[in-house]
Amino acid sequence: MRWILLVLCLAGAASAQERGPVTNLPLPRYVSLKAAEGNVRRGPSLSHRIDWVFKRRDMPLEITAEHGHWRRVQDRDGQGGWMHYSLLSGTRTVLVEDEVVLRARPDAAALETVKLEAGVVARLGECSVEWCRLRAGGYRGWARKDGLWGVAADEVRE
Template sequence: MRGTAAHNRVRLALAATMFLGATALATGQPPGAGTNVPGGSGLPVPRFVSLKSDRVNMRKGPGTDYPTAWVYRRAGLPLEVIKEFEGWRQVRDADGAAGWVLQSFLSGRRTALVLPWEIKEGKTPPKVALRHDDSERARPVAMIEAGVIANLSNCDGRWCRVNIDRFQGYIEQKKLWGVYEGEVIK
């Protein structure tokens, strides 16, 4: 009986492997894609990262044989890692576009976009106050346009201390894309 049970487990494992492989071939996705299983990095998925370079290709699949879907030309742009496969990260940008980027083009440095959902083609971008302190009553240090990249210093779940060019101050966390609601960054 033991030999039969062991034999059945091997057959089930082989069938599962063949199913995952067939699914990967049929969908163009790597085995395990969409299962939220952490990749080899050991880092949490999803998570935010930023671009290291001002020219990064986003591909339709995890490899250089896949066509380029988009070219990012903005170092520091925040992206959300939603899956991992070997040295590739499936990412999503603030507009919801998703694709694969080689891990070596990504940085753990935390950045955020100011009000990216408020940008409308042909309209003047709205502005948000960069405040001296973490209070709506604190004096504004500068007015920051939607779409500007902010370097995150820390966030307490409601406010983030940021650096933008030569300015430092606080922006409400809910006005930033690149940090999760309620996320604390130290």
């Protein structure tokens, strides 16, 4: 009986979402690059070497850790390091991984409004279990979530 209780306690602890020690926000979480360029450092301070420079404003990034004013981030390919929090925005964007069709409603039979090519960065709106509302290049519509990076598969947004 004790083993079952221990296993249940451990399972409950593993399923609880981790929180950042600085912001108390969930980890991991998605943000976007606020600046046109952002240095990515090997460690959480200005004295650490710059390993990368992200050069795409609004690019979605995933925060995986926090330390003071620094956030450990990674891009879609898993590349990243530490960035100063002032270079990041809570505005949510997604990266189109495969060509997606924007539709007038979150329904596969709905009218197509436009196709977005792979690599397009779009502003993220509300999301259901399978669909997200996007804005890009003056167009807006609903896209299936499975062709996007920057939104969790189980994430629902209002």
